[in-house]
Amino acid sequence: MPRMRQFSTAALVLTGFFAVAAGQAAHAAEGGLPQLDLTRFPPQLFWLAVTFLLLYLLMSKLALPQVSDILRTREEKIAGDLSRADQLNREADAALKGYEQALAEARAKATEIAAQTRATIQADADARQAEAEARLSAQAAEAEASIRATRDQALSQVREIATDTAVAVVARLLGAQPDGASIDQAVGEELSRRGVK
């Protein structure tokens, strides 16, 4: 297994590195760890105190309030925008409702006007129709009356014509003038028998 051998070689090399490194460190430590040199503690502690206190003051008095200010402003802006959007939304809803109501009202009014107009037109048409019918029936009655009058007049002349015709027919047949009165009477009898007046 060449890979295995490669791996173990690499491990060996690494171990070697660490061994040498540890040796170097141990060798160097013979001179003492610089970290454990107590004479170097006071300057470190003094400057740490100075710099850290300065950092604390700079952060707490300047930097952090600035950042929290930014974050708060943003939060307020977002909250404000959201509430404004909410309000506008509500207003839009109200406007929509108003519009719908106005529309419904207009529609109702339109229906009413249409109904009224229809009724008016109907009434007008009815009146005109009635008037026309009345006129027509009057004309018809008038015509009937005139027809009746004409017929009556015609019928009243039937006897006279029939009598005249009978007289003429008898005179031609007999060659003598018949008695007008008796013929008239006979015609009248005949007419009344046929139902003609």
Add this chain to the structure above:
Amino acid sequence: MAAGHNPLEQFQIKTLLPIEAGGYDISFTNSSVFMVTTVAVITVFMLAGARKKALVPGRWQSMVEMSYEAIAGMIRDTVGSGGKKYFPFIFSLFMFVLIANLSGMVPYTFTVTSHIAVTFALAAVVFFGVTIIGFAKHGLGYLKLFAPSGVPLPVLFLLVPIEIISYLMRPISLSVRLFANMMAGHVMLKVFAGFVISLGAILVPLGIFPLAFMVALTGLEVLVAVLQAYIFSILTCIYLNDAIHLH
């Protein structure tokens, strides 16, 4: 072995400006330079990043806000609303350790947090601060921290000493964890950097292996730098939570 190859040489504290006050040596050293640098970097980062106060933040301002909200969220999650007062301190602590760790990753710099004096001082501030807060909040009732309720009496005899010892060990574990991590990482980097030279002297291509390892190690060390800053501050939060709420 040449002095330049000594992996511990990088931790040497060199006096740049000797100052003495009241018999104490408070010289301005290379360590002080990087403490000042750390504070300057944090201050510039925080103040300049948030300067525009943009409603929609740019990249820099986003980073500032993210660091603010990360620490604020950490305190909210571990301590609750009672921890708000201590936010500036924990934020400063986190940023100080983080930037000190990270700036130590730049070649030729000095790592402030690779010194036990610094990490122990920070841990001691946390330890005494938390203890004072605990006693101020609960009076002698804070001692109940060492005797959890509902534990039978015989067990208490064993448990209380253990709790007291673990409490007293807190500053040590807190400081040694950070210091040892920082120191070990930097020693490793230095040693492998030495291998690049010594192996390269034998046969140039051989130097590539430790160099490749160093690249990977540098990535790991950046991770460790961030992680240790996080651990330091979250443990501070947990201790603070103990002090404010007991168990």
